[in-house]
Amino acid sequence: MSQSEVRVSWQALQEFTKEVFVRVGMPPEDAQTEAEVLIWANLRGVDSHGVLRIPWYVSNVDRGIMNPRPNIRVLKETPATLVIEADQAFGPVVTVFAMRRAMEKAKEVGLGWAFIRNHTHQGAMGYYSQLAANNDMAGLVFVCSPPNMAPHGARAAGISNNPITIAVPAKRHRVLFLDMATSVAARGKIWLAVDKGVPIPEGWALDKDGNPTTDPNQAAIFLPVAGPKGSGLALMFECLGSVMIGNPLLEPVLMGRKAQSLPPPKQPEVKGSHPDHIPRPIQNSVVAAIDIGTFTDVESYKEHIDNLIDGLKALPKAEGVAEIFVPGEPEERTFAERSRHGIPLPEGTIRNLRSIAERFNLELPSGL
Amino acid sequence: MSQSEVRVSWQALQEFTKEVFVRVGMPPEDAQTEAEVLIWANLRGVDSHGVLRIPWYVSNVDRGIMNPRPNIRVLKETPATLVIEADQAFGPVVTVFAMRRAMEKAKEVGLGWAFIRNHTHQGAMGYYSQLAANNDMAGLVFVCSPPNMAPHGARAAGISNNPITIAVPAKRHRVLFLDMATSVAARGKIWLAVDKGVPIPEGWALDKDGNPTTDPNQAAIFLPVAGPKGSGLALMFECLGSVMIGNPLLEPVLMGRKAQSLPPPKQPEVKGSHPDHIPRPIQNSVVAAIDIGTFTDVESYKEHIDNLIDGLKALPKAEGVAEIFVPGEPEERTFAERSRHGIPLPEGTIRNLRSIAERFNLELPSGL
Numbered sequence: 113m114s115q116s117e118v119r120v121s122w123q124a125l126q127e128f129t130k131e132v133f134v135r136v137g138m139p140p141e142d143a144q145t146e147a148e149v150l151i152w153a154n155l156r157g158v159d160s161h162g163v164l165r166i167p168w169y170v171s172n173v174d175r176g177i178m179n180p181r182p183n184i185r186v187l188k189e190t191p192a193t194l195v196i197e198a199d200q201a202f203g204p205v206v207t208v209f210a211m212r213r214a215m216e217k218a219k220e221v222g223l224g225w226a227f228i229r230n231h232t233h234q235g236a237m238g239y240y241s242q243l244a245a246n247n248d249m250a251g252l253v254f255v256c257s258p259p260n261m262a263p264h265g266a267r268a269a270g271i272s273n274n275p276i277t278i279a280v281p282a283k284r285h286r287v288l289f290l291d292m293a294t295s296v297a298a299r300g301k302i303w304l305a306v307d308k309g310v311p312i313p314e315g316w317a318l319d320k321d322g323n324p325t326t327d328p329n330q331a332a333i334f335l336p337v338a339g340p341k342g343s344g345l346a347l348m349f350e351c352l353g354s355v356m357i358g359n360p361l362l363e364p365v366l367m368g369r370k371a372q373s374l375p376p377p378k379q380p381e382v383k384g385s386h387p388d389h390i391p392r393p394i395q396n397s398v399v400a401a402i403d404i405g406t407f408t409d410v411e412s413y414k415e416h417i418d419n420l421i422d423g424l425k426a427l428p429k430a431e432g433v434a435e436i437f438v439p440g441e442p443e444e445r446t447f448a449e450r451s452r453h454g455i456p457l458p459e460g461t462i463r464n465l466r467s468i469a470e471r472f473n474l475e476l477p478s479g480l
Numbered sequence: 481m482s483q484s485e486v487r488v489s490w491q492a493l494q495e496f497t498k499e500v501f502v503r504v505g506m507p508p509e510d511a512q513t514e515a516e517v518l519i520w521a522n523l524r525g526v527d528s529h530g531v532l533r534i535p536w537y538v539s540n541v542d543r544g545i546m547n548p549r550p551n552i553r554v555l556k557e558t559p560a561t562l563v564i565e566a567d568q569a570f571g572p573v574v575t576v577f578a579m580r581r582a583m584e585k586a587k588e589v590g591l592g593w594a595f596i597r598n599h600t601h602q603g604a605m606g607y608y609s610q611l612a613a614n615n616d617m618a619g620l621v622f623v624c625s626p627p628n629m630a631p632h633g634a635r636a637a638g639i640s641n642n643p644i645t646i647a648v649p650a651k652r653h654r655v656l657f658l659d660m661a662t663s664v665a666a667r668g669k670i671w672l673a674v675d676k677g678v679p680i681p682e683g684w685a686l687d688k689d690g691n692p693t694t695d696p697n698q699a700a701i702f703l704p705v706a707g708p709k710g711s712g713l714a715l716m717f718e719c720l721g722s723v724m725i726g727n728p729l730l731e732p733v734l735m736g737r738k739a740q741s742l743p744p745p746k747q748p749e750v751k752g753s754h755p756d757h758i759p760r761p762i763q764n765s766v767v768a769a770i771d772i773g774t775f776t777d778v779e780s781y782k783e784h785i786d787n788l789i790d791g792l793k794a795l796p797k798a799e800g801v802a803e804i805f806v807p808g809e810p811e812e813r814t815f816a817e818r819s820r821h822g823i824p825l826p827e828g829t830i831r832n833l834r835s836i837a838e839r840f841n842l843e844l845p846s847g848l
Contacts, residue, residue: 188774188775190588190589190590190591190774191559191560191589192559192560192589192590192591193589193590193591193774193775195775220558221558221559221560221561221589222558222560222561222593223558223560223561223591223593225590225591225770227775250719250720250724252720262795262798263792263795263804263806264804264805265797265798265801265803265804265805266792266795266796266797266798266801266804267795267796267797267798267799268795268796270791270792270795271792278713278716278719278720280716280719280720280723288715288716288719289716290712290713290715290716292708292709292712292713296706322796322798337706337709338664338705338706338709338710340660340805340807341660341705341706341710342706342709343807344658344660344807345646345658345660347656347658347788347792347806347807348646348648348656348657348658348807350788351618351646351648351656351785351788352618352620352646352648352770355648355776355781355784355785355788356618356770356772356775356776356781357775357776358775358776358777358780358781360784360788362788362791363784363787363788363791366787366788366791366792366794366795367787367791402593402720402724404724406556406558406561407556407561407563407595407724407725407726408723408724408725408726409726412726413723413724413726416723416728416731417719417723419731419734419735420715420718420719420723420728420730420731420734423638423730423731423734423735424631424634424638424639424715424734426734427630427631427634427635427636427638427734428634428635428636428690429633429634429635430630430633430634430635430690431635433633433634435633436631436632436633436634437632437633437708438631438715439708439711439712439715439716
């Protein structure tokens with residue numbers, strides 16, 4: 113970390129974040145949800161999905177892309193499923209709503225499966241699956257977005273690096289959860305390479321003309337993880353999600369041969385300019401909950417997960433590996449550390465938050 | 481293909497296969513299902529999951545591992561879910577049953593989600609997801625097995641290379657479907673390397689002591705695809721599947737520190753000896769169907785999938801790529817060719833089928 117690093121208490125940062133979103137027009141309860149999701153990401157060290165996004169979100173509200181007062185409606189409903197129109201809601205607001213409704217259904221019939229149409233950026237996806245896990249359920253969420261990844265064999269964007277997250281509760285251990293993109297590298301890692309001025313490994317991305325590149329500044333199209341496997345998963349998520357609710361996100365672009373690319377990988381903290389090349393960053397999601405108690409004893413389920421984690425961590429380690437981590441475990445350690453010692457923010461982010469504070473006449477958290 | 485290759489009509493091979501399973505004690509209808517699943521794999525070129533398995537299955541029946549007359553029971557049921565006890569049924573018999581029941585529920589409440597406990601080998605998983613797609617539904621199936629893969633960072637088996645398959649229907653095109661293992665390479669590819677006497681690439685497998693190996697004869701432990709991603713997915717499937725129905729498959733082995741390894745990669749056609757090192761190759765599955773008509777217009781759904789396939793295939797191709805394939809497409813071509821011209825069988829498989837025919841006093845398909 114740089115010498116200029118400043119630590120801020122998560123509580124103060126969350127309160128500030130909430131106030132920003134109240135000022136852009138969100139109801140206080142929704143602003144609270146949005147703030148919690150962003151701070152959760154920062155606490156876990158996933159800074160690319162934390163308060164760094166605030167200027168982009170504010171600008172998206174200015175431009176009518178993100179809707180602070182959406183008319184969220186349930187369009188269809190069965191005992192196990194629902195289709196939710198998000199009306200360009202902030203992702204966290206409608207996704208938390210969807211998971212709560214899915215959990216209600218899971219309580220009744222064992223499983224709840226919610227489709228969300230037309231929402232905007234959701235922040236760190238793991239937040240929603242762990243919401244289910246914290247309620248003695250398994251959570252499963254995947255997302256569909258406009259093309260930003262080359263399907264296996266292609267040199268142009270045709271699919272999206274759709275992430276998936278799955279979470280289950282443990283007893284002694286924290287929630288066990290996976291949160292992964294279907295691309296080799298997440299967008300944040302490319303931004304980080306720009307920040308550090310280092311090349312990205314071969315196989316991460318193509319430039320806008322479809323040529324392989326190791327220059328993060330030229331990276332314009334993601335490459336799928338594990339070739340046909342990541343590519344296939346990403347494609348099937350679109351088929352299970354977007355197309356199922358009549359809101360396809362890939363096909364219209366493919367049919368229109370419209371060029372799509374990653375946001376220009378500028379250093380976001382410094383410039384405050386976030387991905388805004390995609391006219392309407394609209395997404396669809398599937399948000400599901402499975403009620404453990406419907407199928408087995410909840411306490412014994414959690415003990416099994418504890419034992420499974422212990423058993424995996426006790427396996428003989430591969431050469432050069434100091435410790436075997438289960439999914440989510442490294443971030444959990446960062447969470448513990450930052451909860452105690454505060455969230456470190458780089459200068460660029462602080463500068464951006466200052467200008468946001470100025471605009472809305474808000475007091476910055478102490479230290480900023 | 482070798483000069484000694486013999487082609488046999490799929491109808492005759494299927495009839496023969498059915499008769500074998502009738503002779504081992506299966507009801508004719510179940511024997512028919514088993515035969516259809518095996519022949520379907522052969523038609524698609526997935527020979528590792530075709531009639532090559534017959535001797536292993538017969539030997540598993542002899543040893544009481546695969547149950548030709550199982551008492552398949554629904555243990556729990558809600559409007560959207562069910563838990564099925566398979567009683568060591570042949571995988572295809574209970575998985576087709578589960579998918580049919582899941583589809584009935586999907587017809588009623590939009591989605592049906594079936595857990596199966598204690599089944600045996602299922603053949604090619606894609607068969608079950610495409611069953612849903614052929615009924616205007618999306619199908620999703622994943623499987624949980626005892627440890628055969630090293631979790632990311634470990635040098636011993638602790639998870640399984642749990643496969644997942646997802647299928648959706650198209651209109652002009654055939655069913656679009658993904659069928660992938662969470663290991664770098666499927667078992668069949670390692671067997672193939674043994675057959676051909678060639679090394680396997682680095683990163684596919686470890687030997688029984690946990691050392692990386694390129695000798696397919698020494699390959700004993702799978703490696704996960706995409707490191708933490710394949711590893712994480714495989715682990716979460718066990719948590720969503722096995723543990724959810726109180727039948728964990730990883731934890732007991734991890735807790736007992738019991739050694740687990742891949743079947744010795746012998747040339748299966750020649751020796752007729754199939755993986756039987758695992759005392760009870762018991763598996764659990766999740767089998768789900770989503771009814772398209774509940775959420776959108778079915779015809780328009782299929783047209784979207786057609787357009788999506790066309791759009792992806794028309795993208796500019798990566799260097800050295802002659803054609804962009806969507807998931808399942810290469811196998812679909814083999815299917816068309818073999819449906820017309822018959823299924824090629826290698827000598828070893830033919831020899832094994834002859835000895836099976838002798839044992840059960842059955843006539844072999846013409847040409848064998």
